[in-house]
Amino acid sequence: MPSRRALIGGAAASVAATVLAAPHARAQVQPQVVVVGGGFAGASCARALKQLDRDLAVTLIEPEAAYLACPFSNAVLAGLRGIEAQTFGYDRFGDIGLIRKGAVAFDAGRRRVRLDDGTDIAYARLVLAPGVDLRFDALSGYDEAAAEVMPHAWKAGPQTLLLRDQLTAMPDGGVVILSAPANPFRCPPGPYERASLIAHYLKTSKPRSKLIILDAKDAFSKQRLFEAAWRELYPGLIEWVPLSSGGRVTEVDPATRTLVTEFGSHKADIANVIPPQRAGRIAQSAGVADQTGWCPIDPITFESRLQPAIHVVGDAAIGGAMPKSAFSANAQAKACAAAVAALVRERQPASPKLINTCYSLVAPGYGISIAGVYQPRDGLLAEVEGAGGTSPLEAPLSVRELEAAYAEDWFRTITSEVFG
């Protein structure tokens, strides 16, 4: 696959990275670990690898200059937070070799990744953290152009601001429709946190308006907590239409902002279409995604079941019982880093134990959570029985306030750990 010239370029880049990374270390035996993707999973993994073993040469490949975090982006579109609070640069990655290029091709046999400028980078182990791609082939009429009218806002950035601006411009008395996909997808409680915070905005700024959730599921994360809070905080404002009542959207028409379900059609003033998803494009080109669109992995090492020496972490991986969340991505990345650091030194990786905690804001100062503890079982990450669960259904407001405060502080802590 690689041309001779590209290979020489790759070798030179690799030597340069080695020299920069550890001037007095054992350069000849320094194993090269390459991480592709600078989100919560990839950035956590690169950082953890270097912390685990300073003599590893760690390279992080990420084409974007900054990362826009999804957790708390629902607060941005409800006007409660600025987008700058979601934005994190890559200037605090110490002696991790940061390459601002896209990865375009993979040669698992020869252990090389090709960049969009034609350079090849050799690796001992490769970690892929490609996140999710929105499927623009899943709902008839919903493509990238339609998303400019009916935003998904499921990747933080311009889409978040587009939906925010639509909400700001909508007259009082409007109808907002949110379409939620079937499982699995990024951030299972996310659509319902979003519905809550949009409802908060409507209640305070446009009280004659209405919000309809068209859902491709009959149940959702933290459902009883959300529904109880909606009755309490937003009576009559949110209507949830489950799958069994015709909630699954099959087709959209951006020209008229119409969403078609199996039972009829709904016309919206604002349509937030969260489409089905799959592992990011890079997972497809590396051959680590299966027919489901997601990446099967070994739950101890996060090594792909389909390609040797390639590990997959974060939303793209089939995490078993673990939800696709930033918290999971960070926890998986650290466990994967420990396994990779062991494998490159020919040591036996230890079986990991992982945590997930997802906070959702139902309103400012009103937080709820779901938590779980996970470990490998029968080839998957399984929930440790007797642990985890949601916030109590009955709780004083002081508990909701505390969880809202913890949510904010969790975000500060994790982004500081991941991005420095």
Next chain:
Amino acid sequence: MTSHDLRSSKDRRGGRSPAPALLAAPVLLAVLAASTPGWADAAPGAAACTGCHGPAALGSAIPSLDGHAAEDIVAQMQAFRSGERKATVMDRIARGYTEEETRAIAEWLAKPEAARHAQP
């Protein structure tokens, strides 16, 4: 301050024994002996803690785990597990760990701060 505050429990048992000083020597040796710094030798599960519990300097309402004796952490996890100590989320998480796992994690967490939050 919050239901999560570990420090209050430390104060309650203040002056009880010189255990921290006795522990310090083997911990220091373990750190010096490790060929690689960081959490290469961390107990399974320990790395997940720092997603919420960061360095004290962050000033978070979620308390830092820095500077706590292993015995303190083991006792608090036991209190979370039994429900003796009220919590928002730590009760749900503590129940996922056995006594032995908790102890291994606590002993790693009790190591000097630099071993865990070191910048690459």
